[in-house]
Amino acid sequence: MRTLEELRGEMNYLNHALLALLSKRARVSTEVLAVKQRDNLPLHDPARELAMLEELAAANPGPFPDGTIKHLFSEIFRASVALMEQGQAKGLKVSRTRRAEPGVVTVGAVRIGAEPVVVAGPCAVESPEQMDMVARDLKRLGVTILRGGAFKPRSNPYAFQGLGEEGLRILRDTGKKYGMVTVTEVMDVRQIELVSAYADILQIGARNMHNYELLRELGTVKKPVILKRGFSATIEELLWAAEYIVGGGNEEVILCERGIRTFETQTRNTLDISAVPLLKQMSWLPVLVDVSHAAGRTDILAPLARAAIAAGADGVMVEVHPFPAVARSDSRQQLDIEQFAAFLRESDLLTGMRLAANDS
Amino acid sequence: MRTLEELRGEMNYLNHALLALLSKRARVSTEVLAVKQRDNLPLHDPARELAMLEELAAANPGPFPDGTIKHLFSEIFRASVALMEQGQAKGLKVSRTRRAEPGVVTVGAVRIGAEPVVVAGPCAVESPEQMDMVARDLKRLGVTILRGGAFKPRSNPYAFQGLGEEGLRILRDTGKKYGMVTVTEVMDVRQIELVSAYADILQIGARNMHNYELLRELGTVKKPVILKRGFSATIEELLWAAEYIVGGGNEEVILCERGIRTFETQTRNTLDISAVPLLKQMSWLPVLVDVSHAAGRTDILAPLARAAIAAGADGVMVEVHPFPAVARSDSRQQLDIEQFAAFLRESDLLTGMRLAANDS
Amino acid sequence: MRTLEELRGEMNYLNHALLALLSKRARVSTEVLAVKQRDNLPLHDPARELAMLEELAAANPGPFPDGTIKHLFSEIFRASVALMEQGQAKGLKVSRTRRAEPGVVTVGAVRIGAEPVVVAGPCAVESPEQMDMVARDLKRLGVTILRGGAFKPRSNPYAFQGLGEEGLRILRDTGKKYGMVTVTEVMDVRQIELVSAYADILQIGARNMHNYELLRELGTVKKPVILKRGFSATIEELLWAAEYIVGGGNEEVILCERGIRTFETQTRNTLDISAVPLLKQMSWLPVLVDVSHAAGRTDILAPLARAAIAAGADGVMVEVHPFPAVARSDSRQQLDIEQFAAFLRESDLLTGMRLAANDS
């Protein structure tokens, strides 16, 4: 039996030989890719890989069983594919590797991504009076972005579905009156033109994050888009969804974490706070946190907003209604104005906003 | 101190008095509803409820604290609202309470809901040859419904998105040649007309179960729809989604359980087998189980199919490809023909289908 | 630029060279392992691996960046480690690769794993009368295994915790009177001896599946153990937990799937039906399904039991109480006798049991 030292010497030699061969193989791969791209051939050829695996297994001298050889070469192929996909992922337009600087979406005087923002307003636009009341107070408290739904995606087909174009008009008029940027949801490709005519920022709700045709159309629109994470979408899927828009030519995308579905019932969803630093690290897109939909209750919004900002979020979204108890939707998770003022104080967002407001 | 017997006698008396009052209150509620429906007023008036709660709390003689009184009356109000909603839910067109008999969707010789069906075919239509090979074998094995995607919803915007209209044409021609019913996915309102011109049954994928505008449009279409459960949709949300279609006038909806997202990684999704008896009990719509998407692997499809049928499902969906290893999508979860023949034998579905085939 | 054919030829050559090198490296690994096992040295040497990775990266000629080389060699190292661990996993005593034949646990006339069994009885032993009523009827209906908790793990420290030793005595006496095998839960290492003195089969509840000290102790006990899956344990973790017992010398372990925690609220847990074929495929241990804890309701137990058997389970567990409404725990999920008789009829379990009963 050889000594451990002898064996290690040989192992070392073999490792370096493998290094040389893998490097050589990579160089050939690069050439293959170049040819394929020139001739517009598919990069990945699973049938050929399959054949190669069979051939290598047939030639296997042991001691590995054939299955092991197939496994090891699958790993090498997969590593190559992973490298290519990683290259492609690095090549994703939303990827941080493509743009080191964090993106800033500028709408009027508001610069999302440059300073913490608060997006506030009711779940749904219900009447001119409701919007006027809430906007007046939000403005007074330093909020610059007003939200309100005109088209509401509702599980129940017979529930209040929003005021539609009338709601859009109310939102636009209120925003104009108080000098606020407006955000509202678009649910369908056929609504894009209409909503774009009224609102400053379009929102894609959690239910539509996987609606790829809608995302694709938004790539051609000249409006910023707030893209909410689907309630059981992975972080990677959220980035792919953003790529549908950015890849289509619209770079003004703002991601929004709003909680995911888990077994915990104290909160409506579980705010995935780790998503904030991960998204900021993986992408240059600004990231908001919708604390209202995450919590589904009003009593822990301030700590959640503090946590969101501390984790690196570019702002928070929060639902505010003049009289939450009589709201036509989501009445349990909306703050009234007094609660919202307390929320701003406790979340340390007030000072930041005041200062930002004074700057402009 | 009074005896337990005395106290129980009094409690009994009070319960009956409460019964009388609640019944009386219910009668008045009924009258209120009638007036409101006549005058087209909103049924639910949260502001008024709020005021009533405050007033009752103000009049509270004790020993309950005010909060308790508010809580108890909220319960009574909520019970009333629940009753109304329950009435409305019972009134849901998809509800079993509205139609005791299980629904049957008839397409050509196939009667989904009347006898176990197998929907089989590749994930995506890739070429005329691929479809011909797979359809010939499926037909031979007794399968009557052929699936194949022409529009593929893909997380990665740069991945293969399906052949589009060319794929639809191949699917239609293959179906015609072998006398099979065809199913394919529709992803967007703008594709409905096109897809309807080619396919016998439209499919809504898991990602679009919450795409309410798409569902609404399908209510006006004269084609059966297979509606897949969203990968983190609740059973109740699936029924609401179906109501969007059925409520719009299209009663030919087939529900499909295809697994939900959980922490378990051995399977791609967790097949929620309990959903099958629950859906059958709550609704008259037929229920299929997509074993391929649930498992995301090929080695447990037969036991899952047996379990699905045993739990009361009206059939299963399964992905079959002539050469899974070279499939352009989902290559790991598609069966080849030989595996599919074994699947049919092991799942006891072959006999049932043969018999059904002989009947026709 | 070389042609694709030329490049493929070279790639083919390089693949075979890699095959030769990897095979050679595997042979050296085998020698290293032999030396280490002889000298009783640890097999895995992360520090050395780390140093090797650094050295290889330093020698990297390109075109791969250093990170890629480290990644590829990590894959090769990991593949080796995976092979060893796979060897070790195959070597797990619970693994099907170690014993092709399904295991059978024999207790008296009952042979779990050989024919479908029904384990039935109340959640908790409450009184001799309660146990006598339920056992008499279960016996009459063909049930051979009687369950009942004497030590109850309760979230609420002030809730009913079971009758303790008195409960054990009642269970034993009832089992003896009706000639039934008894099962009851053990929660703590200090209860093992006591419970073993009274019951035929010990049960480990979901909450204790990760209680490794308890599992380890059960490896030395001469009683069969029903091991329930933790409510968020993976399938792999369940098998590792079983290995704690089997590895300790007690091979009479019966696995039990009882639902996992998900977002769905219609059922108390989500029955992971895929776990049944996966566990049967990965291990030789018998597998039961506890339909009562999975559903948490009584109206879908028959279809779930049918599905469990169809998926390959060796039996079901179900909670039956003479008067569920007054049960001291889990009152909503227990069947009364009449419901249980219907359950047996509808789940097709009756015939099997009758036949089995007649055999003995």
Add this chain to the structure above:
Amino acid sequence: MRTLEELRGEMNYLNHALLALLSKRARVSTEVLAVKQRDNLPLHDPARELAMLEELAAANPGPFPDGTIKHLFSEIFRASVALMEQGQAKGLKVSRTRRAEPGVVTVGAVRIGAEPVVVAGPCAVESPEQMDMVARDLKRLGVTILRGGAFKPRSNPYAFQGLGEEGLRILRDTGKKYGMVTVTEVMDVRQIELVSAYADILQIGARNMHNYELLRELGTVKKPVILKRGFSATIEELLWAAEYIVGGGNEEVILCERGIRTFETQTRNTLDISAVPLLKQMSWLPVLVDVSHAAGRTDILAPLARAAIAAGADGVMVEVHPFPAVARSDSRQQLDIEQFAAFLRESDLLTGMRLAANDS
């Protein structure tokens, strides 16, 4: 048809009549409870409730169907029971309603709950040298609490299980040398005495949060306990688990959120940040966040720690190892010293600790 006004008048009258009756009924309930407590009778009598429901349904004059009447009275009964249980929950010793002031656990110079603390150290105690290296640096950086596992709960029964008593001795000696408070895990009732003899704080790992016998024993111990949330335990279950200890007489319990199991795979667990404000609001116990186990990766620990503190946590736990790459467990999630120093800077925890250190 009467007018809406008339109907509302009558409804108002009926509501007040119901108020009077419910109040009267509550007074009788109070008397019943007093009698039952005096005579030591069970408070809850489900059989009697059942009988009452049947009797009321039999007497139901309509228009509600019998099921509705049963439902409404169940609600009233349940509301009563809820009130009692709420009373009991308020009565939970861990509840904030029982003690308005946040609790402070004092160990030596460290006051957990009074100022942010950092608990740091390796996953497992491996050798005196390893502990000395890491403790020296942690001390220099201001850390006052040193963690290290001597008994390691491992899924794999054949994996490294910790050094046992030798590990305890190393931990104690290292803590003594550097004047640091020590924390280590106890996994079994039989280890309590031993571990208590060596460590300053006992830790209950996530896997044992449901091990009620262990929790109960800790109620009698004179050592602080860090109680980790089970990886799929609800917030409520965590509080019940704490009640097992506090109710037994040991009030020095520190809760620890460490992530829950979800479908997201970018992180090992999903840090449930909402649990922090909820636990602080529901209980007076201090709350830590274990960022290492939540993330399972090292690159987002600083933002997670900032978020934890911002959400109101009393400190964080983080795994630090002199050479993570060669750690015997959890090597991917441990920081090295340099990374840990950066972590402290970026998480703004350094200043707080320095100041706290200077104070003492």
